[in-house]
Amino acid sequence: MTTGAELPIPDFFDPAKVAQVWRVPYQERAAQARQWAQQYQIPPASEDQQRTILLLIDVQNTFCLPEFELFVQGAVADNQRLCRFIYTHLAQISEIIVTLDTHTAAQIFHSLFWVDAHGEPPPPLTTITVEDVEKGRWQPNPHLLTSLGMSDPESLQAYARYYVTRLAASGKFPLTIWPYHSMLGGIGHALVSAVEEACFFHTVARQQPARIELKGSHPLTENYSVLRPEVSHDPQGRPLVSxxxxxxxxxxAGDRLIIAGQAKSHCVAWTVADLLAEIQRRDPRLAQRVYLLEDCMSPVRVAGVVDFSEAADATFAEFAAAGMHRITTTTAPWNL
Incomplete structure (x- = not known):
């Protein structure tokens, strides 16, 4: 087959199932993938002359299915397009890398970490500012001292003040208390089943295992970006997350990097921003290798609460101005 030719979509793919959780039939799909590679003369990825990486950011149930904790409106349709994209461009995608937001209950952005003067935790979507901490509206939960490896409440209080101050000084989003989500070992942490199936099919057909990158498990910092934490060091200068x-x-190192995932305004934008900062430090021309698959991502929108659509569009305009490409699943350039 030619490098730029699109493949058909396997019969087993059902767009209606993208919004559901189910078990991927691995053995059956592996046999089909091997047959698919033979039928369409798809070579192993190790033979690719141009290496194209598809980076999928946090395509997890917790963000992508309507009944889960932090559903991003638009994610179901995004993932329907994403699955079709993986199948039709199976021969051009050399490797798939997936990131998994990975959390436990006692983290700085979850309710258990904080209490008010009455010992009550903040409700989800509460914003905690420097002023809130300094005036005692919200204080870190002293019962977490042992689990956090701290010896006294004063140290924990000092860290909390330091953390929100660092966020404000660096121009980051203020600390938001998110609903418990992406809980390690839970269903929400898993990849969307249909996307997992497409990635597994690619793995077998191209003989190239997907790379899994976990992020966000340190209790004392956030990790919107897979590349670096929001706050990287404690008050003593010791690293929290490298x-x-x-x-x-x-x-x-790849020839092309295609990026998709959720949410466009948060984990995708922060990852791309961190990557762009590294590119500009090394060689600004490297930005031309990056392709942002915009019809496979959506910004955070909560009716009557928040809407990051305009902020996301402005950020992506900056990425494009730096040389990155804004594309869709119907405009992906394969014959560069």
Whole structure:
């Protein structure tokens, strides 16, 4: 087959199931993938002359299915297009990398971490500012001292003040208390079943395992970006979470990098911003290798509460101005 030719979509793909949780029949799909590669003369990815990486950011049930905790409006349709894209461009995608937002209950952005003067936790979507901490409206939960590895309430209080101050000073989003989500070991943490199936099919057909990158498990910082945390060091200058240098090197080593996932305004935007900062430090021309698959991502929108659509569009305009390409599943350029 020719490099730019689109493949058909396998008969087993059902767009209606993209909004559901189910078990992927691995053995059956593996046999079909091997047969598919033979039928359409799809070579192993190791033989690709141009290496195209597809980076999928947090395509997890917790963000992508309507009944889950942080559903991003538009994610179901995004993932229907994403699955079709993977199947039709199976021969051009050399490798798929997936990131998984990975959390436990006692983290700085979850309710258990904070209490008010009466010992009550903040409700989801509460914003905690520097003023809130300094005036005692919200204080870290002293019962978490042991689990956080701290020795006294004063140290924990000092860290809380330091953390929100660092966010404000760096121009980051203020600390938001999110609903419990992406809980390690839970169903919400898993990839959307239809996307998992497409990634597995690609793995077998191209003989190239998907790469899994976990992020967000440190209790004392956030990790919107897979490449670096929101706050990287504690008040004493000790590292909390290291910059993901290995992943940065891997992403920049490819000939093309296509990025999709959720949410456009948060984890996708922050990851791309961190990648762009590294690109501009090394060689601004590298930005031309990056393709933002915009019909496979959506911004956070909660009716009557928040809408990050305009902010996301403005951010992506900045990415394009720096040399990155804004594309859709129908305009992906394969014959560069």
């Amino acid at each position: 910059v993901n240098t290995a992943l940065i090197e891997h992403l920049l």
